[in-house]
Amino acid sequence: MSITREDVEQAATRIGAHVRRTPLAVIEAGAFGTPGPLALKLEHLQHTGSFKARGAFNRVLAARERGELTPVGVVAASGGNAGLAVAYAAATVGAAAEVFVPATAPAVKVARLAALGATVRQVGREYVDAYEAARERADAGGALFCHAYDQAEICAGQGTLALELTEQAPDVDTVLVGGGGGLMAGVAAALEGRARVVGVEPTSIPTLHRALAAGEPVDVAVSGVAADSLGARRLGDIAFDVAARCGVQSVLVSDDEIVAARRRLWQDCRLVVEHGAATALAALLEGAYQPASGESVAVVLCGANTDPCDLAG
Structure with missing residues (x-):
């Protein structure tokens, strides 16, 4: 793609x-x-x-147009910025957000995620660790997965x-x-x-x-x-x-x-x-x-x- x-x-x-x-x-x-x-x-x-707010809004709004944004909400993996953007976009449209970040994510970004109402999960030491955990969570629970950088709607945004x-x-x-x-x-x-x-x-x-x-x-x-x-x-x-x-x-x-x-x-x-x-x-x-x-x-x-x-x- x-x-x-x-x-x-x-x-x-x-x-x-x-x-x-x-x-x-x-x-x-x-x-x-x-x-x-x-x-x-x-x-x-x-x-x-x-x-990152641009891509997050494009992904979330496009999913809502297609009827893919369910009450379960959205899931993302991030070093910080992508998660903040997804949490903000989700809150704007009234959807729940769960964000997985590595333990190395800056405290300022983790605190802002929580302030935006997202559920924050700290997993592993690198982005890839958080990504794998977020992917599993989305697949198991039916949430909309928002990739940090490799989805067409994210990149276009x-x-x-x-x-x-x-x-x-x-x-x-x-x-x-x-x-x-x-x-x-x-x-x-x-x-x-x-x-x-x-x-x-x-x-x-x-x-x-x-x-x-x-x-x-x-x-x-x-x-x-x-x-x-x-x-x-x-x-x-x-x-x-x-x-x-x-x-x-x-x-x-x-x-x-x-x-x-x-x-x-x-x-x-x-x-x-x-x-x-x-x-x-x-x-x-x-x-x-x-x-x-x-x-x-x-x-x-x-x-x-x-x-x-x-x-x-």
Whole structure:
């Protein structure tokens, strides 16, 4: 299964009344390693603090249209952000939500899940452990399963931010996104034939990078500062299909570079984002992606569910 721009456009129509149209900030030339101005898509201002609300609403609302949303509600597995989004979407339509997260999920995300009314289950040390438990729960109880990054409705919903971005910056040539999962898939499908998409991953979680090299999704080890939001062990089939079809470029950055990019966003712009969001900017700051002269570049700041205590100063 894959997705196209048409799927993204349908998602935009479906979720428009439920998500925020997030701002685009234009930063002066040279500030972050670009020869020209840099556009920052402030998606960390979205409901629940990440782009994930878009995909969650598309999945839940589409299921309700088909009569698949039963009183049992929804089940999701997440490192945190996807679960928050699903819990918020479910609460909005009056459905119950049960979210499985690894024990390593940040306390701030677990607390927010509970505040949204979700039943939280902490299972295992990695996303894959939570995923297997959630899948079993959904299969046994008849709940609607919401995948964090490998369902067509989820990916198409995430791509709606790219439709907004091109309305805000019609001449954009290249869009950098953190990770290589559902966000990359949705954005690349939305921009196919219109703009280049670059997936930026930590060297410690190179799912897209390894998949493109191998010609298929493969398992990778998971570790590092962005593991809570970019911590899937394997690239999804939808993401791989879209990346291969659309010629998505993959680059890698180190944990130290991600930490530095996150701090720069705070120091220079007073923007507080999580490490997964700073990953995309790190590619520009460290030269992993080098724009050509005259190239119009945008970076998606995809999430802000983080503890800002280490950003003081």
